[in-house]
Amino acid sequence: MALLPIIHVPDDVLRKTAQPVQEVTAATRQLLDDMAETMYDAPGIGLAANQIGALERLIVMDCGSDEAPELWQMINPEIIWESEETTKLEEGCLSIPGHNAEVVRPSVVRARYIDIDGKTQEMEADGLLSACIQHEIDHLNGVLFIDHLSRLKKGMIWKRVLKSARG
Ligand code: NI
Numbered sequence: 001m002a003l004l005p006i007i008h009v010p011d012d013v014l015r016k017t018a019q020p021v022q023e024v025t026a027a028t029r030q031l032l033d034d035m036a037e038t039m040y041d042a043p044g045i046g047l048a049a050n051q052i053g054a055l056e057r058l059i060v061m062d063c064g065s066d067e068a069p070e071l072w073q074m075i076n077p078e079i080i081w082e083s084e085e086t087t088k089l090e091e092g093c094l095s096i097p098g099h100n101a102e103v104v105r106p107s108v109v110r111a112r113y114i115d116i117d118g119k120t121q122e123m124e125a126d127g128l129l130s131a132c133i134q135h136e137i138d139h140l141n142g143v144l145f146i147d148h149l150s151r152l153k154k155g156m157i158w159k160r161v162l163k164s165a166r167g
Contacts (some may be wrong), residue, residue: 001037004052006094009144009161014095018055018140019049022077024118028058032073032116035060044094046132048139051095059136063129072123077113077137080122082106089131091145098164099157103148105134 039047049058057076063110064070089106092100108126
């Protein structure tokens with residue numbers, strides 16, 4: 001396993017669309033394991049492949065506790081159903097360090113994905129895991145959590161992001 005450098009805004013790779021994985025190989029599993037190690041080391045609760053510069057549809061998440069970790073490693077994840085009810089939760093992002101904001105998203109979602117054994121699976125998520133999977137799949141489509149904020153709030157965060165990127 002290896003730690004991978006996490007890419008920060010305003011890098012363009014965070015705005016690109018990741019491509020579907022055609023075949024689950026040893027390299028796919030290795031990348032998912034490296035992503036998990038990188039996420040735990042950060043520490044964070046989710047990481048998408050764009051964030052380590054790979055434009056493949058891969059995400060890892062763990063919204064469990066230290067005592068009861070719950071690692072998800074997903075290939076080609078997609079939301080297949082979402083509730084009309086919404087929930088507002090505070091989010092941050094390893095690619096936008098130091099900036100958190102409340103984001104409104106569907107409360108419950110169902111997702112379809114391929115697991116590391118190459119099997120198609122479905123799962124339902126609510127609470128933090130629901131926000132997390134929506135946030136990570138957004139990354140695969142080049143979308144960041146700040147895109148869900150008002151123009152004013154996003155503008156304030158973006159101004160500070162660009163300022164700190166310039167140093
Ligand atoms: Ni993120």
